Amino acid sequence: MSQQGDVNLPPKYDPQAVEKGRYQYWVDNKLFEAEGDTTKEPFTIVIPPPNVTGKLHIGHAWDTTLQDIITRIKRMQGYDVLYLPGMDHAGIATQAKVEAKLRETGVSRYELGRESFLQQAWDWKEEYAEFIREQWAKLGLGLDYSRERFTLDDGLSDAVREVFVQLYEKDLIYRGEYIINWDPATQTALSDIEVEYKDVQGHFYHMKYPLTDGTGDIEVATTRPETMLGDTAVAVHPDDERYQHLIGKTVTLPIIGREIEIVADDYVDMGFGSGAVKITPAHDPNDFELGNRHDLERVLVMNEDGSMNENAGKYQGMDRFECRKQIVKDLQESGVLFNIEEHMHAVGHSERSGAVVEPYLSTQWFVNMQPLADAAVELQHGSDEEKVHFIPDRFEKTYLHWMENIRDWCISRQLWWGHRIPAWYHKETKEMYVGKEAPADIENWEQDEDVLDTWFSSALWPFSTLNWPDTEDKDFQHFFPTNTLVTGYDIIFFWVARMIFQSKHFNDQRPFKDVLIHGLVRDAEGRKMSKSLGNGVDPMDVVDQYGADSLRYFLATGSSPGQDVRFHWEKVEASWNFINKIWNASRFALMNMDGLRYEDIDLSGDKSVADHWILTRLNETIEQVTRNVDRYDFGEAGRYLYNFIWDDFCDWYIEMAKLPLYGDDEAAKLTTRSILAYTLDQMMRMLHPFMPFVTEEIWQQLPHEGESIVTAHWPVVNQDLANKATANIMKKLVAIIRSVRNIRAEVDAPLSKEIPILIQAESAETKVQLEENRVYLDHFCNPSELTIATSIQAPEKAMSAVVTGAEIYLPLEGLIDIEKEVARLEAELEKLNQEVERVDKKLANDGFVNKAPAHIVDAEKEKQKDYMEKREKVKTRIDELQN
């Protein structure tokens, strides 16, 4: 009693107070810094670098929580852990933000100039990088800041140039004219996967192009009538009998008046529409290919901003959609356009700006993907030691399918913020030079204006951050390849796939052994969180309200691998409740520690049934939690911890521990305190990766050894402390206590009311076991008188219950309603009848008895015996009551 005032834990868990200053302590003591100790086994995770555009969203919180859990476990398991932080310059997104900021001051980037604009972008980067680091700190991420990197820093820029030049020299990068996805809003090229296809209700415009010789016309159709201004052919299928006589003839393009040829090409689908297709090589990828085969002219009719150019004749200067309206009107008037159908079709939109993407002829840089993809696919067909393991493994199919159907990657972007392409053009000779360094006579050259796709640098992240191309570097040697990459399924193509082929090409090995794929955080209705819906949840708001530990536990345990998770505040609150429970269980233990030190912990003394049982359960929990975290199943691991802590430790062990703690037996007190301290210590260690702040706080107050729980050892099963036989007695006690509580609830006899209790033990052994533990029965059942015997005569008017190995009678003369009790017992009997019937049927089946594994059959026989015994007793009891 006298010790209870010393405890430093308030009765309610307050995350703000617990988390304050804790992260700084970890960082100051360099607990997250990798040692670079080559005698230790390394374990590496590189953070997926967040964009420096702004704040982290809740998806980042999920992603990094998983990484932090994995690295904290590995650190506790003795690995030399590197969790490497960093950020991504995010070309388009960041430039857009900086430009938006500039616009407020009325200045365009062109007015400002490239150099000054980049300076502003760097200022922006510094500001947001600091903001992001604060958010990492709030989430408790164990990052090694001494190795933090940025995709545009000197080292990574060097790696990017090295990769570009090497690929160029092997003809794996080329510059060429091609139909690319053009975003007229941001005025840059996009790679194929930056285009989102959405079904849009549009129109199918049917037109007749007149034959030049005046003998008729040919019908074509299009969804984009304005592109007709750039038509340079009409194509039909070579086998199409309808058009045989027209092949080689020409039509006169309406409005423009250009004479264009009718060509035959088996790309054309005879069954679709009229079977004749207008060909616009400068504005459609398929038409471009067809144009190459037939050596067609390429007529570009649009400017980069989406307005019509000089080739559009009288439409020059009009916006593309305005032009469409006008051209439809004009063609209708002239009778060329004779039919407009409603037509649902997929239209590409810029993933960044949302603008409708224009297939556009342009000179860009490309990666020649086929050889790189082939090697990556081959890697995946190698041994377990060579291939990348996707978790869940179904994502490997997604990845392989993409790799096997790869298309060239457009890597140039018409931006300023990014890695400028290391290519120079001679001012006089127009000769092109590609190299890591600028030509010596730089005054005669102009560098390519464009920068590289941001993903081109992120693709190198697992090795460029480890000082590649210096392959002799200590960190590269020790920490590469990395162990686990954690990311969402939405960027398998953007990032994961590209890291794999780049690493295969430049290091001849995988960049990481495992890829843990998670889903998206959705809102409570299951919708994707988005700015336009305004349904996003700021993880920092969650941390402010419930603490980082609650958020982390919710995110880590809220779903199964690869599945999406819905955000509900109630679930975060439930996590808080769990932590509050842990907090109070710890508080109880600390109030009763009586100054116990770590070295005083003594588990060798006489142990109670409860002691044996909780230690046995602890072992089982360590085993299950470890098994599940090893396979990245944090949901299951969390559930094992939750059940053990709340149901076993709090609801049963603590309640039972109160008996010795409030008693006079000093040896029993020491053992109980030791077990409380030991179990809590082990619990805190297992919980720590999930909820680092609160476990550190509690662990520091518990008897402990070592500087911080961050570097404490992960628990291992201790067979010396397992005692299943004794733990089984606990199960009988629990069954009896539950039955008594059940009956008390039935007859409205609260625990505070003393009632006589009789227990009929089926064997002398059971009787002894119950006698030895009658102190628990006294405490939890509150009997006026407790009789345990093997020869009890059932009282006439009594409530009763049957458990395995014993019958319980509660003679409650004044309270019992015979009719109700009979009804209750009959319901019980019905349940037992069903069970017996089910087991009988199973055991009567020869197929089952002969083919099922022996232990399953034995278990069924055991159940049959148990159910039948219980059933007989219940039957007898009903008879007694009715007579």
Next chain:
RNA sequence: GGGCGAUUAGUUCAGCGGGAGAACGCUUGGUCGACAACCAAGAGGUCACUGGUUCGAUCCCAGUAUCGCCCA
């Protein structure tokens, strides 16, 4: 058109060959020394549908339906 996922208690989700689980919500009762954001007891489910494999299917296979995602 091709591929993938989901369908289990009122709600949100686990489980995935051998007696249907959790959280929240709901009903009843309980504050005396960790916690009322707590404790105790309880109600609530043809595991979407149809076949197949198996001694045995919520679980494996095939198909159907509905919803969602990715690719073309």
